[in-house]
Amino acid sequence: MPELPEVETIIQRLKHGNQDQPPVPGNIIQSVLVTWDRSIAEPDPRSFQRILVGKQIMDACRRGKYLHFPLDRGHLIAHLRMSGDMRMEKSISSDGAHLPPAEHDRVILNFTTSYRMAFNNIRKFGRMWYVEDAQSVFLGLGIEPLSDQFTAQGLFEILHTHNRQIKPLLMDQKLIAGMGNIYTDETLFRARLHPLRKSDSLSLQETEDLYHAIREVLNEGIRQFGASLDWVYRGGQFQNTFKVYQREGESCFECGTAVEKIIVGQRSSHFCPNCQKRQ
DNA sequence: AGCATTACCCGCACGC
DNA sequence: TGCGTGCGGGTAATGC
Numbered sequence: 126m127p128e129l130p131e132v133e134t135i136i137q138r139l140k141h142g143n144q145d146q147p148p149v150p151g152n153i154i155q156s157v158l159v160t161w162d163r164s165i166a167e168p169d170p171r172s173f174q175r176i177l178v179g180k181q182i183m184d185a186c187r188r189g190k191y192l193h194f195p196l197d198r199g200h201l202i203a204h205l206r207m208s209g210d211m212r213m214e215k216s217i218s219s220d221g222a223h224l225p226p227a228e229h230d231r232v233i234l235n236f237t238t239s240y241r242m243a244f245n246n247i248r249k250f251g252r253m254w255y256v257e258d259a260q261s262v263f264l265g266l267g268i269e270p271l272s273d274q275f276t277a278q279g280l281f282e283i284l285h286t287h288n289r290q291i292k293p294l295l296m297d298q299k300l301i302a303g304m305g306n307i308y309t310d311e312t313l314f315r316a317r318l319h320p321l322r323k324s325d326s327l328s329l330q331e332t333e334d335l336y337h338a339i340r341e342v343l344n345e346g347i348r349q350f351g352a353s354l355d356w357v358y359r360g361g362q363f364q365n366t367f368k369v370y371q372r373e374g375e376s377c378f379e380c381g382t383a384v385e386k387i388i389v390g391q392r393s394s395h396f397c398p399n400c401q402k403r404q
Numbered sequence: 405a406g407c408a409t410t411a412c413c414c415g416c417a418c419g420c
Numbered sequence: 421t422g423c424g425t426g427c428g429g430g431t432a433a434t435g436c
Contacts, residue, residue: 127427127428128427128428130427131427161415163414190427190428204428204429205427205428206414206429207415207416207426207427207428207429208415208416208417208426208427208428229416246415247415247416247417248414248415248416248417248426248428249414249415249416250414250415250416250428250429251428287407288407288408289407289408289409290408290409293408293409296428298428298429305427305428306426306427306428307427308427351427354426354427355417355418355419355426356416356417356418370427390409390410391409391411391412392426392428393425393426406436407435407436408434408435409433409434409435409436410432410433410434410435411431411432411433411434412430412431412432412433413429413430413431413432414428414429414430416426417425417426418424418425418426419423419424419425420422420423420424420425
């Protein structure tokens, strides 16, 4: 479940907890289980396991699509890539038995309490880091699109310092951090922009429309707790709000034209050919 | 030369 | 049963 709104949903749940689970911050790591070595990006898996023992998790934050856990020393960082979840859960059953990892759990942090945090990653593309300096992982990441620092003027700068197809540009994490395939398609529909429009061809007015579309779509995604698709269900509802994504051949809600699907930058792209003219 | 774009890769589950 | 597809991103090759 991996674009900005989904990661934000996961982080909020981990940070604040709920009726079923306590917050993650405050917990101290007692032991670490790694069931798929390549899930550990840095350092090597054995060092990762050893170094984390005794570390206390101080907070749970998001940066782009990364989950960021500042520790009392150093930082634990995770990226889910194409699938997965981070769960806080009981590690011991009511009869005192230690619970085995769930299917596709790649890394498990056992806390000194009876809880654990599990990095679940079906497709094994996700990665975790332990680093002294979080910037070593986040270096080069683009601006947070929901931050006050992100402005329409700033977006205009980004668009006009490149001559690229608008869709891959919006998904470039080095420029804007957090947009993925779904939210970009939905954003471009709201802004009435064709995914192949060249970035530096956008007028100031089009840029402002795009700016507001980005913020509205991401905020709506967060409000709906993300989107749930196929077997990667997470309880989000944004999929019910899709205007174009996965609606190929269906009628545009605005004009009735059939939604089209094309490949842009190796990714499927859905748009209304009438509402989003290439010009 | 320096961008932008395309190709390929990485595990797995699912639908047709 | 087999094949195409995919809420991502890194690297390498190719194109302009």
